[in-house]
Structures are given as structure tokens and as C-alpha cells.
Amino acid sequence: MLERIAMDPGSDLDKLERMLAMKERIDGQNAMRQFADALSEARSTIPPIIKDATVDFTSSKGRTNYKHETLAGIAKVIDPILSKNGLSYRFRTDQGQGGVKVTCIIQHRAGHFEETTLMGGADQSGNKNGFQAIGSAVTYLQRYTLKAALGLSAEVDDDAQSVTESAPAQRQPKPEQPAAPNPEAVADGMIAALRGADSEERLKSIWTSEKFKTDLSWLRKQDAERAAHVEAAKDSRKESLKPSISHDLGDEIPEFEGNLK
Incomplete structure (x- = not known):
């Protein structure tokens, strides 16, 4: 109908523009519903993410030891499932104000997309140089924006939390103390x-x-x-x-x- 109206020399262009704008709004609503359905289906299929990396080093503050999932490990699990449901993701990175900002963009093939953004300073842990500190922060924020955007879950994760070892009596909580x-x-x-x-x-x-x-x-x-x-x-x-x-x-x-x- 829109094509016939556009081809008619006597058409009212103002009315045609209003109809096109209305069609774009309806298409946008349909794309949003398709995105929500696809994301729901994908999340019901994605299993808990397995932590496939270990951080273990000792500094002047004591020993830091924890396990975490890697971006490659997450991608290996979710990429086939997202692709099957018409979903994809990409990252946008900016730097400024002494830190980095990473935005994860989840998009459906129908066109609708949603963004999740996190900011953080350079990762100064360990013995990283300046470039390594920025790269580590970007990778960390990519993992967490992706997890937040998709609602991914993992086992108990103390990623980026220092575990400082001291005396044995301090490391072992008392049985009667509730877990934090x-x-x-x-x-x-x-x-x-x-x-x-x-x-x-x-x-x-x-x-x-x-x-x-x-x-x-x-x-x-x-x-x-x-x-x-x-x-x-x-x-x-x-x-x-x-x-x-x-x-x-x-x-x-x-x-x-x-x-x-």
C-alpha cells in the first residue's frame, strides 16, 4: 500500500511520511519482542559458566588466590547458543578520566539491540606495566558487561577480591560464625x-x-x-x-x- 501511494503523483507526502513513521514504530516494537523472546530462549539453554583460570601470586599484602572464568571460556559456551537464536554481541571501548569504559552490545538479527556499560580504572595488581594494566581492565570489563547483559551465572566467584593469608587461626572461620x-x-x-x-x-x-x-x-x-x-x-x-x-x-x-x- 505504501509503495502504491508513493508511486501516485497525487499522493500527499505529509500523510505518506506519517504512515512511514508509524510503520517504523510498529517494526521497532516487533523487533523488541523478538529480541526478548530470543534472549529468553538462549538463557534457558546456557549452562553455568565454568571457571577455567586461576590467579595465584604473593605480594607485600600477602597471598592472592582465586579462580575465575575467562572471556574465551565464556565465548566457547555461549556463542553457538546465541547464534542459534539470532543473537550476537560486540564491545565498544573508550578511555578517559584515568580509566576505561567498556560497553557490551547484544543485538538480534531483527535489528533491536541493548547495551550494558561499566567503567573502571587500570588494573594495577601484580607487576603489570601500563599497557598490561589497561588491557587487563578492558578484558575484565568485557567479561562482566557480557555476563550482566546476558544474566549469566557462575559458581561462587571472588574474582578481583584479594585473599590475604595471615595466621592459620585467622584464615579459618569459627564454626559458629555465619558465612558472609x-x-x-x-x-x-x-x-x-x-x-x-x-x-x-x-x-x-x-x-x-x-x-x-x-x-x-x-x-x-x-x-x-x-x-x-x-x-x-x-x-x-x-x-x-x-x-x-x-x-x-x-x-x-x-x-x-x-x-x-
Whole structure:
């Protein structure tokens, strides 16, 4: 119909532009729904990520020892699943203000995409030179923006948290002492709650609840990056809950008086 209108010399160009803009809005809504469906299907298939790397070194502060997943290890697991569902990802990197900023872009073949951004300073741990410190920070932020964008989970992860060894009595917690909350587990639970909200009112209720605010305040102190993941999840869910444009074109379709032969 649009093609016939465009070919008619007597067509009203203003009405044609309005119809094209309306079509673009409807196509955008359809692409967003396809993105959400594909992401949901992919997440239901992606298994927990296995930590395939170990960091172990000793400095003046003591010994640092932890395991973490690598970007290559994550890609090996998720790439075939994302491709099967029409999803892909890429990174955009910027540098400034004494640190680096990495944005992970998840896109569906229908065209809709979403971005997750994190910032951080250069990684000064170990004996890295300046270039290595920046490269390490970029790789770290790529892993975490990708995990946040896809909602990936892993086992208990103390990545980037120093484990300083001291006396044996200090290393071994007392049996009666409860285990300290794990930032990743707390963040994952908060993100799951946000994504489970089925309306903007429910999302607002979760976000403004006393427990949620207390947990988010604690998380910001313990792990600012994971707190940023939670905030990004809230913004993403809020966007996805916005009312869809009605497909009942109704009065929006301009009256056409031209010749459609």
C-alpha cells in the first residue's frame, strides 16, 4: 500500500511520511519482542559458566588466590547458543578520566539491540606495566558487561577480591560464625527479582522496598560493578515494560483520496 501511494503523483507526502513513521514504530516494537523472546530462549539453554583460570601470586599484602572464568571460556559456551537464536554481541571501548569504559552490545538479527556499560580504572595488581594494566581492565570489563547483559551465572566467584593469608587461626572461620554474604549471589538474586516483575508498578515496588534498598546500598560498598549490573537490569526491565504501540491503526491512518490503480 505504501509503495502504491508513493508511486501516485497525487499522493500527499505529509500523510505518506506519517504512515512511514508509524510503520517504523510498529517494526521497532516487533523487533523488541523478538529480541526478548530470543534472549529468553538462549538463557534457558546456557549452562553455568565454568571457571577455567586461576590467579595465584604473593605480594607485600600477602597471598592472592582465586579462580575465575575467562572471556574465551565464556565465548566457547555461549556463542553457538546465541547464534542459534539470532543473537550476537560486540564491545565498544573508550578511555578517559584515568580509566576505561567498556560497553557490551547484544543485538538480534531483527535489528533491536541493548547495551550494558561499566567503567573502571587500570588494573594495577601484580607487576603489570601500563599497557598490561589497561588491557587487563578492558578484558575484565568485557567479561562482566557480557555476563550482566546476558544474566549469566557462575559458581561462587571472588574474582578481583584479594585473599590475604595471615595466621592459620585467622584464615579459618569459627564454626559458629555465619558465612558472609556473597556479592555475586546477592546481585543475581536482585536481578532475578527485577526481571520477574510483570508490571511497572511491581518493578517500582521491588526497587523501593526497604530490603532491596538495604541490599543495594550494601552491594555498592562491597562491589560497585555488580551494583551497576543491578541498576542496568532495572533500567532494561523498565524499558521492556513500557506499553506497546497498538496495532489498531484506527485514526492514525490518514485518509487517502488518490488513485490506487
